[in-house]
Amino acid sequence: xxxxxxxxxxxxxxxxxxxxxxxxxxxxxxxxxxxxxxxxxxxxxxxxxxxxxxxxxxxxxxxxxxxxxxxxxxxxxxxxxxxxxxxxxxxxxxxxxxxxxxxxxxxxxxxxxxxxxxxxxxxxxxxxxxxxxxxxxxxxxxxxxxxxxxxxxxxxxxxxxxxxxxxxxxxxxxxxxxxxxxxxxxxxxxxxxxxxxxxxxxxxxxxxxxxxxxxxxxxxxxxxxxxxxxxxxxxxxxxxx
Amino acid sequence: xxxxxxxxxxxxxxxxxxxxxxxxxxxxxxxxxxxxxxxxxxxxxxxxxxxxxxxxxxxxxxxxxxxxxxxxxxxxxxxxxxxxxxxxxxxxxxxxxxxxxxxxxxxxxxxxxxxxxxxxxxxxxxxxxxxxxxxxxxxxxxxx
Numbered sequence: 001x002x003x004x005x006x007x008x009x010x011x012x013x014x015x016x017x018x019x020x021x022x023x024x025x026x027x028x029x030x031x032x033x034x035x036x037x038x039x040x041x042x043x044x045x046x047x048x049x050x051x052x053x054x055x056x057x058x059x060x061x062x063x064x065x066x067x068x069x070x071x072x073x074x075x076x077x078x079x080x081x082x083x084x085x086x087x088x089x090x091x092x093x094x095x096x097x098x099x100x101x102x103x104x105x106x107x108x109x110x111x112x113x114x115x116x117x118x119x120x121x122x123x124x125x126x127x128x129x130x131x132x133x134x135x136x137x138x139x140x141x142x143x144x145x146x147x148x149x150x151x152x153x154x155x156x157x158x159x160x161x162x163x164x165x166x167x168x169x170x171x172x173x174x175x176x177x178x179x180x181x182x183x184x185x186x187x188x189x190x191x192x193x194x195x196x197x198x199x200x201x202x203x204x205x206x207x208x209x210x211x212x213x214x215x216x217x218x219x220x221x222x223x224x225x226x227x228x229x230x231x232x233x234x235x236x237x238x239x240x241x
Numbered sequence: 242x243x244x245x246x247x248x249x250x251x252x253x254x255x256x257x258x259x260x261x262x263x264x265x266x267x268x269x270x271x272x273x274x275x276x277x278x279x280x281x282x283x284x285x286x287x288x289x290x291x292x293x294x295x296x297x298x299x300x301x302x303x304x305x306x307x308x309x310x311x312x313x314x315x316x317x318x319x320x321x322x323x324x325x326x327x328x329x330x331x332x333x334x335x336x337x338x339x340x341x342x343x344x345x346x347x348x349x350x351x352x353x354x355x356x357x358x359x360x361x362x363x364x365x366x367x368x369x370x371x372x373x374x375x376x377x378x379x380x381x382x383x384x385x
Contacts, residue, residue, distance in 0.1 A: 012256055013297045016249075023248035032256060034293075 003120050005030045006048040008039050008063065010055060018054060018079055018102065021110050025117055036063050040238040043071055044198070047166040049120040050075040052100075057081075061088040064097045070235040071198075072191040073167070073184050077116055136206035140165065145196045146225060148204060153177040153221040160210040165202025172196065173212035178221055181212035189216035190224065197228045198235070244364055251357045253301045257294075258350050264290050264322070265343060271328035272336060279325045287325050295319055311349050314342040 005028060012019055012032045022030045031048070033039045039051070051067065051074055053060045060078040067076060077098040078088075085099055092099050100116060103109045138148065145163065149172065152161070156177035163170045170184035170192060182192035217224070267287045270276060298315050302308040321339045322328050331339065 013253065013301065016252070019252060020245070020249060023252060024243055024245055026243060032252070 002027050002029045003050075003117060004046070004048045005117065005120070006039060006042055006051045007032050008035065008051070008053045008055070010034055015054070015081075017106070018052070018109065018113060021106065021113050022117075025114065028117055036066065037239055039063075039067065040070065040235060043067075043074070044235065044239070047201075048074070050077065050116070052077050052079055052116070054079045054102075055081055057085065057088045061092050061097065061099075065091065065095050066238075068095045068097065070231070070238070071195075073187045073195045075120060079113075135159070135208045136204075138204055140199050140202045140204060145199060145204070146229065148206075149174075149179070149221070150225065152206065153179070157206070157208070158211060159206055159208040160212070161204060161206050163196055163199065163202055163204045165199050167195075167199065167202075170196050173210070175211055179217045179224060181214045181216050183216075190219070190227075193217065193224055194228050194231060197232060242364055242367060244361075247357060247360055247364070250305055251354070251361065253304055254350055254354045254357060257297070257301055258347070258354060260290050260294050260297075261343070261347050261350065264294065264318075265347070267325055268322055268328050268339070268343070271325040279329070283325050287322075291319060291322070305353060307349060307353065311346055314345040317342045318346060 005022065007019065007022070007030055009015060009019065009032055012034065019030070019032065022028060031042060031046075033042055042048070043051075051064075053063050053067075053076070055063075055078075057078070057080045060080060064076045064078050067074065075098075076096075077100050078092065079100045079102050080088075081102050085101060089099060098116065100112050103112060136148075136152075140163070149161070152159075152174055154177065158175050158177075159173075161172040161174070163172070168185055171182065172179060172193065173181040179193060182189060182196070184192040184195050187195060264287070267283060267290070270283065271279065294315070298319070299308070299312065302311055302315070318339060321331065321335060321342075328336075328339070
């Protein structure tokens with residue numbers, strides 16, 4: 001299966017050194033956008049395994065930090081064209097953003113980019129397979145995650161929701177109508193809930209009575225719902241900037 | 242296998258097509274009399290797309306060996322369409338000319354993209370050995 005990579009490059013025709021290298025990588029599909037707003041639009045519409053932001057260090061990390069708030073599980077790397085790496089390294093580390101340096105030699109840059117693409121491959125994707133015995137099964141095209149969770153929380157359900165999409169599998173555990181635990185890959189808690197809110201494609205099922213020992217979400221459902229819907233609105237606003 | 246030149250050309254064509262589509266969306270909006278409000282944001286987008294196209298068109302067309310056939314039409318569109326408001330103020334004849342020229346440029350790029358994708362598909366089905374063997378066997382005979 002092809003790895004899908006989104007690249008932000010303000011001048012993709014004339015500053016295309018990294019893009020030319022990415023062109024040669026087998027089983028990689030690269031989509032190029034020129035600015036943050038186009039990137040948000042692409043990320044909302046399609047699934048990508050990773051994102052590379054090319055540019056000057058401070059600006060690239062600022063854009064990456066902005067995107068991290070809206071796409072918590074996305075693998076993001078900044079390919080720094082100039083500027084001191086040490087200036088932005090702490091901020092990047094805090095936001096789980098990888099820093100790649102645009103080495104002078106093509107050979108070294110090729111190695112750097114190949115390593116990053118391989119790291120995306122190894123993350124794997126979701127496997128399908130839904131048991132028809134589950135108490136609630138559906139499709140995210142018809143019902144959004146917010147609607148399904150709202151319904152389950154109002155009826156004071158306890159159990160596990162599993163969401164499966166091209167982005168991966170995620171789980172949300174409910175206890176007596178409250179979200180107790182959420183996990184998506186390495187992301188846990190409210191960030192995982194926020195991620196699932198954005199999914200517009202995929203399937204879900206609910207298993208009654210499965211309770212999580214872990215508790216990573218402490219706020220009432222109503223607060224989560226309002227915050228996440230507001231966040232989604234803010235993400236959509238970025239598209240129109 | 243992937244051919245570096247082909248991938249570069251495909252990337253350039255895709256980027257051009259994206260910009261020409263966006264330009265067309267804004268031109269269409271400008272010509273739609275039912276939508277009286279043209280925002281500063283739309284004008285900013287139009288200027289940005291136009292600036293990118295002006296900057297890149299000649300280089301891209303030369304890379305794709307399309308300079309002679311498309312350059313005139315592309316420049317005609319970019320010179321006529323100075324802003325969304327400017328497009329709205331064009332005469333009927335100029336609008337028709339603008340649309341015809343845009344269509345000419347878009348068609349050429351679309352065709353080129355199709356040809357490049359077909360070539361990529363052929364290459365994907367070939368092994369590296371077959372590729373070089375075919376190139377060797379297809380070498381034209383030298384005249385003496």
